[in-house]
Amino acid sequence: MDWVLGELATIPVAWLRREVAVPVNTEKELLSVTLHASAVADGSGYWDYFQVLYDLTAEKLTGSDVVYIPLPAINAGTDDERVIFGAVKRCEIVAAHLVPESSLTGDDTNYVQLRLLRKSDDAIICTKTFVTGIDAPAWEVTDFGGVDPDNALLEIGDSVSLDIVHTAGGLFVDRYVLILQWNLA
Amino acid sequence: MAELYSANNVTNPSAETGTVTGWIKDGAGTLQAVAGGTDGSYCFYLSPSSGLIRMRQEISGIVSTPELFLSVDYLPEYDQIDTNVNAKLTARINYSDGSYDEAVLPVRRDT
Numbered sequence A: 001m002d003w004v005l006g007e008l009a010t011i012p013v014a015w016l017r018r019e020v021a022v023p024v025n026t027e028k029e030l031l032s033v034t035l036h037a038s039a040v041a042d043g044s045g046y047w048d049y050f051q052v053l054y055d056l057t058a059e060k061l062t063g064s065d066v067v068y069i070p071l072p073a074i075n076a077g078t079d080d081e082r083v084i085f086g087a088v089k090r091c092e093i094v095a096a097h098l099v100p101e102s103s104l105t106g107d108d109t110n111y112v113q114l115r116l117l118r119k120s121d122d123a124i125i126c127t128k129t130f131v132t133g134i135d136a137p138a139w140e141v142t143d144f145g146g147v148d149p150d151n152a153l154l155e156i157g158d159s160v161s162l163d164i165v166h167t168a169g170g171l172f173v174d175r176y177v178l179i180l181q182w183n184l185a
Numbered sequence B: 001m002a003e004l005y006s007a008n009n010v011t012n013p014s015a016e017t018g019t020v021t022g023w024i025k026d027g028a029g030t031l032q033a034v035a036g037g038t039d040g041s042y043c044f045y046l047s048p049s050s051g052l053i054r055m056r057q058e059i060s061g062i063v064s065t066p067e068l069f070l071s072v073d074y075l076p077e078y079d080q081i082d083t084n085v086n087a088k089l090t091a092r093i094n095y096s097d098g099s100y101d102e103a104v105l106p107v108r109r110d111t
Helices: none
Strands: A002-008 A011-023 A030-040 A045-054 A065-071 A080-086 A091-100 A111-118 A123-129 A159-167 A176-184 B024-037 B042-060 B067-076 B087-095 B100-106
Touching (some): A002 B067, A011 B087, A030 A045, A030 B067, A045 B087, A091 A123
Antiparallel strands (some): A002 A011, A011 B067, A030 B042, A030 B087, A045 B042, A045 B067, A065 A176, A111 A123, B024 B042
């Protein structure tokens, strides 16, 4: 328990700070955290600075291994699927990013979708769809977003493909580097 | 090994919007943003009118981790003269199989 200096209605006052580290069962899939402050009877009070942080030192979060895959440009309207990764150990994909050589600007009518697939069952690991408002600036790292943990696990021998699907006229995708972060599982 | 934690995953953690956006009130009583606090210019005021009141937020998108760090600052409205825990912070860790773990932090001046 600590005391920290704060205010109430501009009057300086000492607040109680409560903090704790809570273990998580890593053998289960963490779905969410429900945080609640509660009070009964004489428990009326003031609350501030709620924090929920997670441990970044876990390998599963940071991606202990990274591969960089240079890929060619793809013309608008030309679908393409190619293998980009093979699992020589049991592992999981934890994140994917791309760095294009020219900006990729999303469009609601003519757009392109990039998907990473676990080829043993064509399960979608992660997806990036370039519709209006979703862009990838040139020479900058753009994250794919969330990875489906159920589909990111690769057994020995599994492979991952990058599947590019255009809708309507599609979008031109200039040369880019695909970055994969993975860990032993 | 040095501790290394993520950015805060709580939406509107310090009422800095001047509102209680991001929080759900359960039970009868008052939940509002008021001037003061330890972080910025506002804080939350939580007061039951009868029974239990709570302010709740569901946090998703936390990737698998061995440990969560919870923290909150609290200032009771009244001096507490009984021995009951009248206010607490609870974190319920929900797993995809429907099970959960729960961590409870009582907040009293003498805890």
